[in-house]
Amino acid sequence: MLWTIALGSWGLSRQGSVWRDEAATWLVARRSAAEICHLLENVDVVHGCYYLLMHVLFECFGAGTTTLRLPSVLALAVAAGCVTVIGQRLAGAWTGLAAGLTLGMLPAVQFHLQEGRPYALVAAGAGISTLLLVTVLQGDGAGPRWFGYGGTLALMGLLNWLSLMILAAHLLTLLWCGARREVWRRWTAAAGSAFLCVLPLILFSQRQAGQVAWIPPLTWHAMIGPAVLLAIGGLGALLDRPRSRRLSVAAVALPLLAVPQLGLATASLFRPLFLERYVLYSMLGLALLIGVCVGAAARAVGRRHAGAGRWVLPVAVAVAMAGLLPQSLEKRSVSSRVDDVVAVASEVRRTKELGDAVLFLPADRRDAKSVSPGAFAGLRDIALREDPVASGTLRGVEASPGRIRAAMLRQRRIVLVTDAAAVASPVTTDRDRMKSAVLKTHFRLVADEAIRGRRLTVYERVT
Template identity: 70%
Template structure:
């Protein structure tokens, strides 16, 4: 029978170390340690190698170049491309204006957001399964490989994860009987902000609905949750509908295949073990009731959407890994209880030893993710090569035109070079890569040059040339020019061409 959560004291397990009525003086300090230690741990992991040896890859280059534009230019661009990231670009524009453009400004928001997510995992775990489960889950989050990747990424996915953590904590608070209108307003506001940062984050709502079903939440909770969720969804809906007109931007995502499901299957298996160890019961608020839907529902939802239109990228549902971290925390909490029954003194070492062992096991991967080689390319490294090879008055070409992001991020490196294919700059055209002239005009312009620098992808990451403009550039270079210098660095390539034939 469904009952109001406020009438179920069983849904409010006391934190480890807290007596039901008279809490010891140090209880507050111990509770603070449960979330503060994961926060400091996450920040430390985030600051470790934050610059990735001074590299910035193409996705972050989009953030960098848009954040440096004026607000009017950003709004102009959002009408044409990347409207799904508009809220994030405006946030980064504000931060760049306040602190100056730089790698630290670009990535530090993701570090701090992941720390917030870790704190939320720790608090939820402590409330539902005890202090060790909370501490273990909070520490585990930042060690997950996908989280380590986006922990130092100048993109919005870590911010969405933080919002997912806060909204889930607010939901748990409501289910523990602390139902207030202000909390539900905050819940709806956080879900709205996450939806504006990435509307696929709205898949957290069916995950939370599953938690409400599992715990047999009362009518009052359902009504307030539905109202907050509906309001947030209604506000995000215009963005969803408008972004459909820009769906060509994700046309590069490959169709879903069976091998792409191996990773999610492993994550779900680990989460399933954690849920079983938690011994979940219908009608009871537990880590399994919160963490398992948070992990499973977004994965199933994204797989379903990808059967209609290819969208399967794990970063879109990075927030689901908060559920995995919660369930890992339950495994660690159970291990502590098992050891406590035999050796209470040794039990305090279970979580620290597990964290150290996991850190050591993941160290090669952690080092790799802090290397420039962890990303497909580096726009700053190739800009340095352009600066070294360029001569005043030379022309420059980009294949494909999206490689113009190097110029947008490092305009000083291209000072004195003429972008002969460009008809409208990215700012003027309201795009990320600008608008290039017609193929014949590009051919004519190329044949008036003596020395051309070509910026393109390194062969190992380059895609076949398909655009007519790019085929024209390639054909003219092959027929009338000779390569005299060729440098490849971190996924990008700069080739210097000298003309060897006279124009017809």
């Protein structure tokens, strides 16, 4: 746990940068509880539980990058602790310690270790629920632990209901180890209760399914990474010498790794949903199976050279850290994310002049103003009809194309905040096409600068 906290604390602020996904957390968490509930009626209901949690933390500790990201660091530290105990219980101390140290070093985990989003908290829930399942399967204090198991699953589902695929992984574990009838009865009750708790959220969120319409269809190229992870996990499972009706690391970890990856890939054949962050918790299974590999190596070296086995883990960690150092540094840099809403806001503060207007293209780029309102003080947001808080949205409600066009033609200078060319999506709405056309026809470009994934341009009216 301390190792994971150290990795997460390293470069936590990323030079004060905040990218668009984290900006959503930031701007929602700063609203009142009533305003958050109003927002959830329209968008992001799947993240409602997380937003309310972050609202409480922002109220207690203030809005800042540390408050934004530290919950993810602590959550993955909990997950690492759970992985360590699971590995120790099932395969010995070396396997457990190796698995726990591995988790924080995995590239996907390093990215979300410092991310102000709910996926690390889901991973912590996966670690706790899996540890509780292993504990009851070993016959240790079954009663209270089943309540904890069901409650943890419910919280996971409320943070991201796709995480309930872990139920299928745990089901395979029960089948693999030949669980007793009493265990099946209690597991069914706990899992069913958790699912019923989350079912209203699942049903209500279908109204907002359009929010994930941007996810691209699944391709064979996108499955290369998951295939490599499954191959590594498969090697660890073979080294564990899995046998039917035996509780082992392979019986727990291989389903935990494979089921979420393959389940989300299968679902994506019908509706594109495959994103690495949705199945981040499957990395716990990978860490356990890598721990098996390191544990097997330590035992093999120890049999050949007495006392040498204790050096296998430190050497493996040192080699892994050295090999992953370029990736680790990159994930802690400001360039590791698509954009930086704070940087473009700072540039707006420097560039703006008295009497300027501001436009956002697309309207989602208004997140820079929501996160750093002071930087936009004095600028007239000429497209905005209803602000984000009052409208219960993330970006606000803009006026009709005709009204925006008329407002633009009355301006002498317009500051435009948009995406950098490398990450910009095609203009698709009539409103955004109109903005681009009016700027091109009636204004001339006087300043243009790309800032960490965003683009700030200044236009003056052609007389």
